[in-house]
Amino acid sequence: MDAKRLARYEARAQVIKALAHPARLLIVDELSQVEERCVCELTEMIGSDMSTVSRHLAVLKNAGLIVDQKRGQMVFYRLRVKCLLKFFECVESVLACRARDQHELLV
Amino acid sequence: MDAKRLARYEARAQVIKALAHPARLLIVDELSQVEERCVCELTEMIGSDMSTVSRHLAVLKNAGLIVDQKRGQMVFYRLRVKCLLKFFECVESVLACRARDQHELLV
């Protein structure tokens, strides 16, 4: 694999890796529906320590998927790209396909 | 996060995690162009040990993204879902967005 091609796949992998966690998927899913959420709201929804959620948000931000905005003592996050729904449609079709095959095995 | 929602995000995360590696992205990219490839061809393209590539292929297969078919002593892999191109379009738009922002910082 030549250096240029490798660099491109590494850049893609970084973005995809940022999405590869249940809590971060919840965050992205939520932000695709409500414009913005503060850390405390997301922490409530996810149900783990706020420090953990803060780190998840940092991963998503670092990957360029979300942006933050501080207002008062709260920090609000929102999506930076809108195409993630198509993304998830594809993931769901993989899951549906897999479920169908497993069902056929049982018959 | 209730159990059902968690289960769904975990299933999604497993699929996405399978894609979150440069070598596996190369494999998927290649298979979106050429119908099928044997392990030896992919090993040649990636440039690491065949055992490593075989493990990457197992990850993708386990996630339901590719299927294998043995013919003679060779094993051929092909994509099981066709929607991955849309997937990558989205990733690319994230990267483009990020690049634009970084460029603006320099100006």
Next chain:
DNA sequence: AGGATATTTGGCTAAATTGCCAAGCATCCG
């Protein structure tokens, strides 16, 4: 049978990821 080729798997080590607690920082309120 016996050697060559293609692939997978076991075993190991190094590195990355995750999640919690505690501590730090900034902002608000009394």
Next chain:
DNA sequence: CGGATGCTTGGCAATTTAGCCAAATATCCT
């Protein structure tokens, strides 16, 4: 000022992931 609130960061332990070599398996060829 001083305490409370919202969030981030340092530090640590547990788990997962990645990649290599060597060994095992399967198929092909002679």
